[in-house]
Amino acid sequence: MQDLSLIRKTLRKKRRLLTTFDQRQAAQRVLSKLKQIPKFQHARSIGIYLDAFGEIQTQQIIEECFHLNKKVYLPLICNMNQQLVWIHITPSQYRNKRFAKHRLGMLEPMSTRGTHVSNLDLLLIPLLACDRLGSRIGMGGGFYDRTLAQAKRKPYRLGLAHHFQLSDTSFKRAPWDQALDGLITPEISLHFKR
Template sequence: MPYDLNPLRKTLRQQRRALNEFQQRQAGQAILKRLIRIPEFQQAGKIGVYLHAFGEVHTQKIMQYCFARSKAVYLPMICSMNQRLVWVRISQHQYRSRRFARHPLGMKEPVQARGLHVSKLDLLIMPLLACDIYGTRIGMGGGFYDKTLASAPGKPVRLGLAHDFQCMPQALPREAWDQPLDALLTPRGFLRFKR
């Protein structure tokens, strides 16, 4: 019988949304401090990242750091034809002026028709609801990242960002189509996984 992840998803969504602005700012700062010491981030020229929308770890500091160091920042956009993500480069000006469209699922995405395949990125910074100590990532349930990464087995490096409570000490169920992470970064820790 398959494991029902819905109760876990619901609980973690509520916990994420209950975080106040100060807690989110602290988490973002702590994660950036750790992130800039990771070799894969230091060496990456093209970085895929997300715009936080549902209580995920805030990413504005990461993007500002990338812009300041001339790293190319790419945001996900859902391709309506195949429900996979493509990656659209944004400038610092676009980010500051908030020129984004709202997708029917609620997240903001770049207003542009074309994007890169995920394999063209050096590092992909991903949101998640839960991750276990083996790199199994549980997302919001749409499967967009899993479908997208299935066509890119080698590159990019897959880095999940999470609040500490989203790191599960027990193994989460992994389906054949689930795409594991290479590493997980939280305000208090950094884990590497064997894919």
């Protein structure tokens, strides 16, 4: 049996050790690969996270979405059901940092009215680890899994990760785990078969 807490601890530490330069380079390379993916090119509404814990930084991706006139949606944790709702954010809201800090440490948009994940074309998802079959290990809160499990129509789910987060060892998938459709690291782009 895989020790998920050990995997999470090891990879969180590895992410924290990345330099600012490493993070910036990784973000640029991921954006370059993302722009080549048809699912991104054709998506009109994109759900994306605000990086907070050493994930692939998303500022350049968000700005590129604005530049391409794509609608950007940020996640907000709904306290009633511990699922994510998606808040549409304008360039001025984003650039003026209209966010509140959640108790878990990440920033969230300041709004209570959001849209359901089913309304998004593309969902860019953070992760701690992913195997070559699309099984994702997150931070442990289960927010993305719960949200996607309730979706009638699922957007294309694309994980963003540093290359060391891609595992050659397959992870055991629990019945509630929501697999990715694809993964981008600074080195490669993968599409997983369903």
